[in-house]
Amino acid sequence: MLVRESNAHTHAVVSNAVLGLFKRERALGDQLRQCIDILVRTVTACLRHMRPDGLFHDVLDDDTTFVETNLAQQLAYTLYRLLDLHAHAPQALAPYVDFGELPMAGWEQLAEKMRLAAVENTDEWGLVRNVCGSPRFAAPGTAAEGQAWAIMMEVARTQYLSNNRGPKHIGI
Template sequence: MIEPAPGATPPRAGGTDQVTAVLTTLLALQRLSWEQGVAGHAALDLGRDDLVRVIADDAVVRQDVDGRLGEVDGGGLVNCGALVEVVETAWRTTGDERLRDGLSRQLRWFERGCPRAADGTLFHLTGNEQMWTDSVYMLVPALFRLGRPAAAMAQLDGHRRRLQDGSGLYAARWDEPSGVLVAPQHWGTGNGWVAAGLARAWRETAAQPHRTALATQARVVIDACLAHRRADGLFHDVVDDPTTFVEANLAQMLAYAVLTGVADRWLPQDLAVVGQDLRAAAARGVDPDGFVRPVAGSPHFDRAGRSAEAQAFFLLAAAADDR
């Protein structure tokens, strides 16, 4: 670890200095398509139009022949969806036709190219036929932004029916050929993807029935997670399994969802203090290098470490708090 310079003042917990440190570290990390997408969301919400334009341009430069935005390793089927919002925003700002064409190719991939189940629910990765909780974040807001609200709600329903149980929590992975949960654990980050994805999707539609459904489902997941919150404000990696390691990213993801819900008025104002407390709990773990720790660590997310997505969600929660 790089030590701070002698006499340097450490970043203030949750403040502007800490936001700058976390953003700087995020921009130095290697990122795959979904990590680049959530970094783009942080840039959008922080008002960093300079970063938005660069991220959008590179997403199209690195778009593959199938139409998947920013898909540099070829392993993801839907992670590319996290880049839709930043590319669409940059297109409307700049009028760059390359960006609009990139969005058209991405939509064709979702509608025609991406492997899917018989009911149309899209698979998450190449090499298997599985649905993951992560896909809710990658798909639902993107399909709303691309003008496909019915498809967005259909993807949400297909994933919810397979992955959510009576506790309100989502299991991590479903295997379609066998018809079973191959990762039945209530993975914290996976549930965070759902809560954050629903909060972001709410902002992509003005249709009241859709907004009501998104808000209702988000509240269920948020409450189910909060029931397992530790005394230190954080969560276990598997939220209902105290034998798993403690991590901070679910706290940030829930902080983002809660504070967004309060700002957008689909959650009551008195929950703001919950969101701010979740954010503060995660901020206490930011190290002198600007890494948010401990979180489910890349590249395999099976142990405590650090990740680009955790960096981004620190920033998203900060921006939501400001809103």
């Protein structure tokens, strides 16, 4: 059983740390490369379970669990951060440009697909629906975390697009 929550938070923390460190240091040591490798492999493993609509089941490999929105936001955030890292330091992600199941050329489209799926689950009041709902996070609903990830995803996308000569593949 693949649990969504721990993977997604790990993606965010590692992608933020890697991007921040690389922007400051401009030198990528072995430990940072290991972090990137683990991050890309974990994201790839999660993306194998993406539904055609860009969303995921609460338990990734159990399609009897409810469909939820938050992981799509978290993975879109992570891919936008990795794309931003690649723009600042192409050598950092060079091993992943043609990375088997998840070549980098498709990252932007995947991130956008998940982002649009999350936007579709946002109601007229701006609440992201079908995230693991508070207080027990065992059923679809709303939660502050879902709102936070929506904002973080949009910020990561905006920073990536503004820092990197605009979108290559997505229409805005």
